[in-house]
Amino acid sequence: MKGAHFPTSAAFAILALATFHLVSASDPSPLQDFCVALNYTAKSAYDAVFVNGKFCKDPKRVTADDFFFYGLQNTQNTSNAVGSKVTPANVEQIPGLNTLGISLARIDFAPNGGLNPPHTHPRATEILVVLKGTLYVGFVTSSTENRLITKVLNKGDVFVFPIGLIHFQFNIGKVNAVAISGLSSQNPGLITIADNLFSSNPPINPDVLAKAFQLDNSFVQDLQKKFGHDN
Template sequence: MLFSHFHQNQDQEINKKFTVSIHIHMAMKSLSFLAVLSILALTLPLALASDPSPLQDFCVGVNSPASGVFVNGKFCKDPRIVSADDFFFSGLNRPGNVNNPVESNVTTVNVNNLGGLNTLGISLVRIDYAPQGQNPPHTHPRASEILVVQQGTLLVGFISSNQDGNRLFAKTLNVGDVFVFPEGLVHFQFNIGRIPAVAIAALSSQNAGVITIANTVFGSRPAIDQNVLARAFQMDGNAVRDLQNRFLRV
């Protein structure tokens, strides 16, 4: 009897320790899960954000610090002296000068010439194309783009990333047609018609930035080593030198 009672007490003690161990393990897993959730909650808004959201009704960008605080790349104009003119731009009705090597012109309306766009996360461009003119392959590092054709016929497209196999998504657009270019992807427009073409595009940043691929690669200052480009593009060094000379003159 005593021996049996001793073993019964010992079994109960082991069960208690095992139960406590399970509860501790589950508690640690719960804490770990909560910690991961907390980190995700803190980082996701940062990862998904583009331009920061405005913290006031408006923040008209000015280049002088005399009358404001620095917000999102610009100083805010004193709200007491803000007027309707700070939210106004005139000139998108006028064709741009397409007398250049690519025979196109981009008229930009962003925070640098329309201060009222500061903190609003949007901007606008007008693009003019001569017949056979193009907006050459380029990318906007800070914005997606939506384009609508106002006049003429355009061949447009973008290329997906390396991970997606560099697929080309292209379409022929006529008047009233719309096309979207995802943020950061290389894209282009080409006037395949016989008359000048015009497009209006909106971008999801007050200052989207632009990187024209050919200018960047062959026209950098100082120039990229010719051996690097010859290997990257599988070209002869003389051909690389010729391209660099062309773009450095632009």
């Protein structure tokens, strides 16, 4: 059977539609070299240009320090409840990252169980490289199967956490562990599951959480107290 033939105009329309969907599948490219963020509120809409949640610094006043951050080389204190410390290098620390769609973070883990608790980045995919130690990492899919994808990582290993999915890193070694995380947003956002649910402001009604987690109401209230709320 001979293949179907489309008029030239129809074929062009189909090609244009397909191209439109392909192009619109990612964020648009910035239309300037950079938009160094200013952390202030303008007096009026005419005081500055507002791009990606930040006001842009006058390009003539931009310096090398706007694109520089000092601090990821320092070992961090992990003597806290979860045994980890995240040092971000995003648009809040590096104003020049605004509109560029990337950021970094250093994660330090205490030996024997240091944990970066289950969390999500609503605006970024994360790629993690282990610099020291051994980490058990994983994420949970968003399908009805809630499939857990896990891997044990050693020095030099790399793992990817897809955008928006709940994920974690856990130090299963006997020494301190260190990892560097790259994120596909200058402001990836952070939702730490337990902390956001049990220390929200104002607190979520314990009846809601008790039913959601199939727990006793009193147990939920104890958790809220532990995370900083007294109902």
